[in-house]
Amino acid sequence: MATGVQHWHGYGPWTGPDETFLMKNDFVRQPEHPGFISSEVPPVATGNYLLRRRQTTRQTTWTEVDEAMAWLVMNYESRPPNPILTYEPLQAKVEHSRDGLLNGADAVWHYALAGWSVLVMAVICCPHRHHTTTPCPLPPN
Secondary structure, three states, X not given: OOOOOOEXXXXXXXXXXXXXXXXXXXXXXXXXXXXXXXXXOOXXXXXXXXXXXXXXXXXXXXXXXXXXXXXXXXXXXXXXXXXOXXXXXXXXXHHHHHHHHXXXXXXXXXXXXXXXXXXXXXXXXXXXXXXXXXXXXXXXX
């Protein structure tokens, strides 16, 4: 690991068709696919976001969990879910994700937008407890 300091990296938001997440399309969402590293399509395994070094930025690298949560909420509020669908309340989503991040679980928010495309954004724990050989793509300052 490049760093042992717990921190988080944000990826997305990505928008696209829900069909992207059908099992028959999983091959393009795996590191073995030739275009995986440059693709912005969410990976099957969340820890594989850390392989996308060029998509990791200082602006979306945090050492404070509340900054990561603010990024998720800001993006959620700017592109809210389709209003005809029912999702858990935002506050419950925030509490669940914050607790998960503090305990080593990635936070992935995936929901339908009006018009039926989907939005996916993720905050990934680093170092990652399941991808222990993946180095940090951008250690925090």
